[in-house]
Amino acid sequence: QVQLQESGPGLLKPSQTLSLTCTVSGGSITSGTYYWSWVRQPAGKGLEWIGRIYKTGSTNYNPSLKSRVSMSVETSKNQFSLRLDSVTAADTAVYYCARVVFHNDFQGYNHYFDFWGQGTLVTVSS
């Protein structure tokens, strides 16, 4: 059973950089054809996709965050990371990492998050 665990600072000041790491256990981050993704959720609100990364380092980002976000993968540590620059209070949210199944068939793109971390709260406040 694959497990994911987010880690990183829980409190940031405006304009600082958010850095989170997701550690994967129960399976290798390089096995199979999975993508690895970040999703966030402000308190009392819905889910927002941040982006995804493949084991090769190939990325896709949400256009609304693209100018501030970057992701990386550290295969030797079985981890992947999120960096979000110039944070504001609007970036306060629970951040989840998740494994992604992604393939194309006669129905189009099949993209779904099959395993999730428990989430970590990041608060941006002066």
Next chain:
Amino acid sequence: QSVLTQPPSASGTPGQRVTISCSGSHSNIGSNTVDWYQQRPGTAPKLLIFSNDQRPSGVPDRFSGSKSGASASLAISGLQSEDEADYYCATWDDSLPGVEFGGGTKVTVL
């Protein structure tokens, strides 16, 4: 404002059937498959339905998904108190390109 439109709430009594809709467009639901997630308070989302109508191992067959054109639905039959949660639809959107989530539907068991 989410690109995928869900009703904000739905409710039913134990044993009833509840249906949640998810409306999109050609570039998202109309062209790709839909998944559904259940999120209980204070917990991470859990995959409920993938590829429109497939259930992961361990998900009760009371949950079913369907898709027609640019819309999808999640049905919960034999509603139970443990089904009280928020439900989100999601799909790949070719125009982003990336993932779009619905705004979520809060299901209440009366």
